[in-house]
Amino acid sequence: NAGVTQTPKFRVLKTGQSMTLLCAQDMNHEYMYWYRQDPGMGLRLIHYSVGEGTTAKGEVPDGYNVSRLKKQNFLLGLESAAPSQTSVYFCASIPGQGFGAFFGQGTRLTVV
């Protein structure tokens, strides 16, 4: 049972480049989330999904897009990367309210 898997683990982008971060979970969870973690700011919610085919904006959605075409996958896209998007990105999933979240190992993204 792999849990939540994020790819890639590390990436360096040049300003203006695009990329997609993949989150895959094998637990049949309905809810999936993308967070970014920055020093001194904890985890901030970028986008989330309550089920296949649905997505919604979180606290800091600007500059990001997401898709959930399959229940097990939640993709986070950066269309035109900016240095302010340098961060560690975490994906999480939960089966429902009241349950603890399962986190991926994180993706460290640097935009130069």
Added chain:
Amino acid sequence: GDSVTQMEGPVTLSEEAFLTINCTYTATGYPSLFWYVQYPGEGLQLLLKATKADDKGSNKGFEATYRKETTSFHLEKGSVQVSDSAVYFCALSSLFSGGYNKLIFGAGTRLAVHP
């Protein structure tokens, strides 16, 4: 809106000392409360949880009690070890309009335990 506030770190303790990390929350309705731990270079792991008022969550010697009257969920451990050094996050999970579940984290508290 809903929010979680936890004490700023770092918290520095000697081995076998008593630990308290304060956490308070603001939420409409009846959230579930969690503590997560993050070791260097890793993702967050669920440490313990409580789903209703007066519930006590416990795991690996850590405890936290859901106090609705004070909107608090303080993390405690009677005797910390060097291996407990990590960042600890308090979080809440609640439903909001439309039936969507939201998961909100505090800023995290770094704990450093010295021999």
